[in-house]
Structure formats: C-alpha cells, structure tokens
Amino acid sequence: MKRILQYIFMISIGFPLVFLLVLSLGRQWPYPSVFPKQMTLANWEFMQESSSKLFQTFFTSLGISLTVAFLVTALCFFVSKRIAYSKNRNTYLVLAYIPYLLSPVILAVIFQYYFNIAQLTGTALGVIIAQFLIAFPFGVIIYLNFWNENLKATEELSYTLGGSTFQTFKKVLFPLSKNAILLCFFQVFLISWFEYGLTNLIGIGKVRTLTVSVFNFVNEANIFYAALACCLLVVPPMILVYINKKFIFFVEKNEA
C-alpha cells in the first residue's frame, strides 16, 4: 500500500509538467475532450518566428535574471561580510527581513513613483533595478548564515602570513565561499525568473518577460501559447535545481 501511494505521489509530481507539455502541443480542445483534438509542433515552431517575440522574450527574461543574480551575488558577498562582523548584525538582519517579507508587488506600488520620475518605468533597466532591490535583502540573508568565526580567523591568518587583500580573497575566501556564492546566485536567479507582479508594474507591460507573457496569453484566451510559455518558464529552474542539488550532494560527500 505504501509503495502504491508513493508511486501515485511521484506520478502526481510529474503530472503538471506532462499536462503543460501536452497542452503546449495542442491546437483545439473543445469540451468534453480530455485531450486536445490536434497535436502539433506548430506552437513550438511559432516560438522561433520573429513576429511571435516568444524567443526574444525567453532571452529577455534570461538576461534580466542573470544580470540581477550576478549583481546581487557579487555585491551581497562584500556587504554581508561587513554586516556579519558588525556589532549591529542583528539590527541589519531584521532590516533585511522587512523588504524580504513584503509582497514584491506591494513594494513595486510604493517604489513606482520614484521609478516614474527617474524615467525607469517601462525599461529593462528599471525592471532590473526593481528586482535587484527585492533580491538584495534575500542575498544578504543567505550570506549572513555563512560568515562565521572560523572563516574570519582563516582570513586573518592569511593576512598575518603576508597575504594581500586580493590574494586572501582569491586563495582563501573565494574557494571557501563557493557553496554560498552558488546558492545565492541560484536562489536570486529563481526569484527574478519567477517574478511577475513587480515586473509588470515597473515594466508597465513594455518589458515582456515569460511570466508577463503567460498572463498576456491567458488574457487573450490563448491557453496553448500560455502552456508553451509555462514550459519555457520551468526549464531553466529545472536545470538549476538539478545542478544545485548535485552540488550540495557533492559537498556533503566531501565534508564527510
């Protein structure tokens, strides 16, 4: 019985992906047919057509998410280190939790005016800055769990032995921080990749990311293209989660 339940559970985990894939291949789905009347690769071919812009949308989303992930990962690394060793560490941590806990779309509501006067609304740069503002506190929270006394002592030992700031970073801190850096990068990438409300409000519909496209297709009652956009949305996180999980597994083995 337990085995059967587990198989049902595993099938149900994979079901949404299969369902969306089938729907992305569909053309007509009249009620009460369980499967679409027509199954074709035409929807996926549509993606490549320059007029569809779905191909460009995919790369716009990828570009925005990679930029936000890179900026947050790099900047948070140095800022969080100072905060972690600061006397007011806990105050900073609570301050970081405020934007982290608030709904991104509510933050977009209160930020919007400043983006308007800076003429950043409706631009990819505006969306990157807005996403950076919501992801930065999260990056700090991830890194704050990582900095500790042992790491600090190792860093100070490097300075004592004559290592320069750059050498200490390259030979000591960076190799020891690889796990935390990758974790931060993946997590921030996912936050940016999954974001809809803030992106739509700051991008005012002009910056078409994949999540924005899903809602546009739903509003146009085009469920097949919406399913196609959903499939595209799921692919990079699946690759990332696979790499991340493998990576964590690898580290545990090493530590053991």
Next chain:
Amino acid sequence: MRQKRRYRNFSNLLFIAIVTLPVASGLVYALLYSLGFIGLLNKGFTTDAWETILLGKPFWSSLGFSFYIAMVTIIISLTVSLSIAISWRKNLNKGALSSLIYLPLCFPGTVMAFFSYQTLSKSGLLSRIGFQLGWIDDLRMFPSWINDAYGIGIIITSVLLITPFFIILFSNLYTSEKVEEYVQLAKTFGASKRQVLLKVTLPILLKKASVTIYLFIIFVMGSYEVPLLLGRQDPQMISVAILQKIQKYNLYDIPKGYAMSVLYVVLVIGVLFILYRKNKTFFKTEMKHS
C-alpha cells in the same frame, strides 16, 4: 586600518541605501499621497482615505480573507508534509523520490496557477474526465473551485506550491536534529507509537521550523499571481485589492490604495518585530564582534 574602516562604513551605507532607504522613501510617498499632500487630485491635508480604510470593510475583509487562505493553506500543507516526511523518510533520502521531490520547486506561482485553472475550472481537465466517466452531465454541474467565494482554487494551488518545500525541510530536520535517536530513546522508555509522534517527533520538527512557518504565513498572505488568476472580485486577497485600487481608473481610489499599502507594510513590520522578540535564537546569532 583607516581604509578598512572606510570600507566597513561604505558597506553599511550601501546596505541602508539599498535595503532601508527605498522602502522608507516609498512609504513616505504613499503616506503623503494617502493624506492628500501630493497626487493628481490633492486638495491639501485630509484623512478621508484613512477613515474609509480603517472604518470601512474592504481592507479588513481582504486582510481577513488573506489570513484565512494562509492559515488553511499552511495547516493542510503541514499535515501532508509532516505525514510524508515522517512516514517516507527513508525514500526521501535515496531513490527516485529524493530527486523528484525537488521538481515542484521549479514551478512558479504563475505556472501553478495556470495549471490549476486548466485542471480545476468548470471546463478544466477534471470536469472533462468527470463527464467522460459519467459523473456529470454538464460542465455546470462541476463544483466551482476557481474564482469561488471560499478561495478553494487559491488554497489548492498554494498547497501544491509550498508542500514540497516543507517535505524537504522536515526531511532534512529529521536527520539534522537526530530525531531518530530521540525516537529510539523514547521507545526504550516504553513510549507508544502515538506518544513518540505527539511528544517527541512533532514537537521537535515544529519547534525547529516554527519561524519558517510564520514567515510562510506572511508570504502566502501577500501572494499575488495565484489570487490574480484564480480569485474573484469579492473577497480579494490583500495584494490584489491594493493593486486594483492603485490601477483603477477612478482617481479617488488611489489615495485609498496607498493608505492600504502603508497599513499593510506597517502590519508586516509589526509582526516581524513580534517574531524578533519571541524567537531570539532565529535572528540572534552567537557571532563574536570585532
């Protein structure tokens, strides 16, 4: 030494500039707008928007509906995830399930909401299967799970989104907190299966995950994409309600939208400070200061 101090001050200032300043200045703008000092139709200081929000129904009913959705979602999710994490713990550590359980984490709210809509709506997959099996004769006979008054579609989707996370969390906690050893100890002392579950396993797992659970209640309360696609006009979840006020063509509603957003932000900050005071071990660490 001076360079080091300058770098430290710069980092702290950068943190304030990126994390605190935007929220604070956004709140100031929203507050000024809601009090009539600025905005398209401003006529000087007025508390009209605040009186409408504080004494009227929309804000509190949206907040109450969001809290109801979050609580029901968390209770169902915790029940399912604890059952799976405890009874299938060996399968969650190795084999196909240990990898497959990460798959739902790839689904953003937007995708899961779209999936739920296509599955649970009156013309969705379940309704079609019901029709083919002869359970219903017409799609109108299928129950309303989407855009319904009780937020059933929102709850199901939110449960689908967060349950895998909690399964992984509890599964990891079970190992890291050495729950198995406590279970064996309790059994040695003659505890029954029920006593082990209620007095040992559940208290350890729930206590360790308590702050994460509280944070998830706030996250679900503030969710936007799922209720936008699966919710309805009344009652609305708080994020959707605020956005609708801000984006409405009626300019008189904008100050109310800003008043609602200020009130929501203040409430979340209040809850965060309560959590901070009640759960010092979560926020406070034993890092020695330089």
